[in-house]
Amino acid sequence: MARPLELSASVALGQFIPGHSLLHRMDPRAKLTVFTLWVVLSVVAWTIAQQAVLFIIFLFLLALGRLPFRFAFSTLRPALPALIVVVLLQLLFLGDSTGLASPVLLHVGFISIRLATVQLVIVSLLRVLSLMVLISTLTLTTSASDLTRGLEGVLRPLRPLRVPVSEIALVCTIALRFTPVFAQEAEQLMKAQAARGADFGEARPWQIIRRTKSVLPVIVPLFLLALGRAENLALAMEARGYVPGARRTSFKTLAWGMRDTGACIVGLLLFFAVLLIRDAQPASAAIAFLF
């Protein structure tokens, strides 16, 4: 059965699911702080055990936000082919370059797979999954407007350093506002070009050149449309009296509660706790056994 050309269905960014869970009610500044902390943690964590614990914590967050698991993971689908290619390349060609003296598991021709390579691949795979779940959780429980207000709040201390904090926030707002608009536009363009015989749904995932070529009829007009919209928006904003850099009051004020302080403390504690986890030996043993 043909998959319909529905781009808006696979754009998770800005797809906020309203709700009243703990995660929904948290102050966006607290959310952003904790999430940033964990993103850093996920990037620096180097052992399988650490990544596994993090992944489980993040899945728990998904449940805490009462989010549909299937939908959170459906955003993974477009990235899946690329992910598989990267994993295979790492597995096959990383070989001896890891510099770690670890036992060779498999040796065919010039390809040799070492234990350390397999561990590395598993860590990076878990890392990507974790980050995706984390980002989905954040965007699905936080409205775009809260997200940018949170960002503005978190960045506020940088204002004395002449960082244009409210402009950065406005840029983010506009980017989030136009994401669904461009998704709809791209969908429309894809359909229009498909109707003229362009092949979007037809190319198989591995036909990379064919796939790249097939998006040209969409990218070119989309780019022109975006430029036109940017120009119109700038005019409209100017006509409304917007002056870059000028002071503005804020319609919505954020309220920091006990719950947010608590969340930050828990987030920080987990951060250090995960850092302290040492690699469990059984994991390496299990991998060695598999081969």
Next chain:
Amino acid sequence: MVDQAGTPLIALRQVKATYPLPDGTEARALDEVDLTVRSGQWVAIVGANGSGKSTLVKLICGLLLPEAGTVLVSGASTDVLANLPRIRQTIGMVWQEPDDQIVASVVEEEVAFGLEIRQMEPALMQTRVTEALQEAGLIDERMRLPHQLSGGQRQRLVIASALAPDPECLVFDEAMSMIDEAGREAMLLWLKRLHRAGKAIVTVTHDMREVTLADRVVVLDSGCVVADGKPSEILAYGEKLRAWGLQLPFPSAVSIAVQARSHTFQAPTATVQETLSAFDEAVRKRASSTHDLSRANSSRAPLAVLPRIPHGDRASLVTPDAAPVVVQLRHANYVHQAQTPFAHQALFDVSLQVSRGERVAIVGHTGSGKSTLMQLLSGLLVARPGEVSIAGLDPALRADRGDVRKKVGLLFQNPERQLFERFVGEDIAFGPLRQGLTVEQARERVRVAMDAVQLPFALKDRPIHALSGGQKRRVGIAGVLALESELLVLDEPTAGLDPESSEHMLRFLQEYQQAHGVTVILVTHRLEEAARFADRIVVMKAGHLIEDGRTADVLTPERILSWGFPVPDFVALGVGMRERGVDVSCVPPNVSVMADAIAGFLQVQEGGHEDGATTGTVS
């Protein structure tokens, strides 16, 4: 406050403006324009595409400075930087495309954006935002995201945002062209209310139906003010408006045409009601001049408002039973974003059958499911559940899909925005080449298609960006015609065109259909367009197919109202005339046919009596 008689709200004096052309030279946009708008006045600025309207709007709100002359807003010149905040406070702008004006990602924050800029206290802001949203009827949507609103709602949001800072004057630049008929009606009522509340209003438009509400109308033609006066004075220009690229509202055009045939008729009229009154008046005059009151039959029992069978050219129409079926839908449903939390059903159990050679119009408001239906009919989407068959093929099968694409030519809205190649010819040839034709064959297809849209074949080597907007649209259409498909599905092919170009476009499509015997499905939100073009009308409402019948049969006021459409002028006038005993059909809408019938009726009355009446009434 500004003195009513003293300083005008907006004053343009001897304004000149130019704009740069791609080849480095400059073109004149405005030439020695004088214009005054006083507090509380409603001024309509009309002109065809390219008459300088948009430049004028940018000058008024200080986004552009004149080359010569001055622009004053409440006495403050727009070329002094320090005046700009005050000018922005005085004038609220509403542009054509709502999506290009909405900054914030939540409805209420969008309204607040203009207030945040003005550094309003948060408490006061809350009240202002609530008031503006209530005024716009969007109070229940305040927490929603802009892209979840309908087009009409989005435009109302833009107006609410312009209104919240309480400007003295609102300027609308083609702001009605993007919304459907029902939305337009509501919007005009809202403008009337604002006008009564004392706001000055400037509407810039090429739709003459909007000008009858204004206090004053200014006509622009290639950068010059060519007429300025009350709506009735402007309508009196009659045929001259056509030379300026404008089109008279249907009732006005009929009244002028009747007057040309029968001099007693009072013209021009602005509305259907006025035209009917003018008719009654003409009948009464005849009656009193002939002393035969029994003939003054304006109160005669109305004929049954029965649809008339169209005559003449329409009789040759292929009947659905005889011609082979091109598209068939059986109990088709469709859910957008199925299996996600954002799923919504766009079509409910739609069955439809279209035969070869038919001209079908699908009408409905935004969100009625007409564009989903269009995509099912052209095989882009697959009914779930339901059965679709296009020229005997099943688009749900991968094997059939390529062939389906060859059978159906689908033209999306704004085809000029979908061009992607560098040269005209390349873009038109894209479809034929994808069908596997040789370069020679594709070249021939390009030639035929360009010929069909009346573009010279030599233009094929021209870079696309060097074409005008209207030429680009024709290139887009040629790109679809070059597929030489037996079914053409056209989505709002006239959107954004001025009335004259729209009429050309429809006539051309009709001629193409007749010459090639193809099947055409036209998707539109304008009933007048449907009535002009199609033999058959299919109406969509909230995902359901609620009407499917011959154009001449279904266009009755009762049915139209039941679809949620306002009754268009050509139907209201036709029905009003039939109730008065004039033998006229309102489908297809045709000014001269209706005028002939009305004048004929008046003359028959006259002919039966003393001939002196005719000569006596001419003044």
